[in-house]
Amino acid sequence: MQHPTTRRLILAGAGSLLAAPAIAQGWEPNRPLRIVVTYPPGGVNDIVARIVAEPLSRELEQPVVVENRAGAGGNIGTQHVIQSPPDGYTILLGTTALFGVNPIVYASSGIDAVRDTTSLGLLGQVANILSVIPGKVEATDLRSFIAEAKRRPMVYGSVGNGSSSHLSATVFMQMAGIEATHVPYRGSSPLVAAMLAKDVDFGFDTSATSTAHIRSGAFRPLAVTTTVRASALPEVPTMQEAGLPGYDLGIWFNLAVAKRTPAPAVARLREALGKAMSQNTVERLKAAFVDPIAVPVTENDAWIAASAGRWQQITRDARIAAD
Known part of the structure; x- marks a missing residue:
């Protein structure tokens, strides 16, 4: 269910991801980066990734390529990111489903995006x-x-x-x-x-x-x-x-990297993403019918863990099982 903090932090217009206050030191990318989208091209996940990739590329001064790896409800792409070298070059376009549904529906897979990734920032909700x-x-x-x-x-x-x-x-x-x-x-x-x-x-x-x-x-x-x-x-x-009191299922997106990614790389990517979420990026997301949200970077992982926990409980109650 939608966290009350989300509602308070919906951007009215201008805004950013509230990036880390300190300038990241010690890591700069020297080759192209990838954003892995766990669904086919053309859907909202792909749209969000491509909108964000362009300004992120400018901030990092390296190409940021969107790569679609669909299948298993998003677990194929998620597993690819988790198992890639934790060097900051492979980024997951995370979704509510990957973090809050899949750990229950695909429990036997051993894949848990909350446990196995570090969030770089929330991007928006639909x-x-x-x-x-x-x-x-x-x-x-x-x-x-x-x-x-x-x-x-x-x-x-x-x-x-x-x-x-x-x-x-x-x-x-x-x-x-x-x-x-x-x-x-x-x-x-x-x-x-x-x-x-x-x-x-x-x-x-x-x-x-x-x-x-x-x-x-x-x-x-x-x-x-x-x-x-x-x-x-x-x-x-x-x-x-x-006519259905109590129904509340909003969907959010974030960017994340493998949990073992070094802190300097995480800090630099968070800084770049915060700057990439400029007014122009916000307006492009809104034009794609995505309402941007912002959570302070120091609260990001905790916010996602709490939201994912609520979705996991809903998933258990709904008794959804993998095909």
Whole structure:
């Protein structure tokens, strides 16, 4: 669930990641760096990584390349970062799912992003949006949709088993008392394609990848998963406003490196990321429907551990298991 600190620190406009106050000394990159995205190109994770990579490259005076390593709900890419040399050159584009869902869903993997990485900074947050497909679903609001879902079988899509998209749907269905057949896709782009093709009745995906299709009329939005409305779609009610009190599942992104990365490299990367999160970067994220957030760098790992712990409990309660 969304940490109250997040709400207080949502950036109204200008702002930065509140980088470490001291100038990092003792480490400078001398070759290209990589940001590993654990989902295919085109989704919100990829979008966020590419927006941040450009100014980060300028601050570090080295190329910062985005590399997509999808699979196993994000664990393939996460494992790659954790097992890469801990030298600061391989960076993880972290997500709520990787830190707060996967350690439960893929417990046998031994991969735990909270335990095995050090955060460089939080980048932003998005809401998942419950969208239905016009022509397949008659309902125009959440209450009538729940009633319709109780009358007939439905199929829904997510961006992958164990993803925040899947968890958002699972918690929704449990609270609403409905059932539907789950079809997990390998990321946002395949899910959006399936929704546009009307292969599913409904799906949960982020404001970053859903908004254009909502505005075109291809998707009909019923509610967002956060306790505040998404800035991209202020007309769409929250789940709580629409009739599900207590529903709160926001999604955040961060950058992280392997836990054993030397402190000078972590400090330099944090400093560079703090500067990279300029007003221009903030505006680019907002244009991509990502609401930036900031947490003081000294509180970053603790904040993420607390948030991940809440998501892990939700995941246990939802009893999501790997396919």
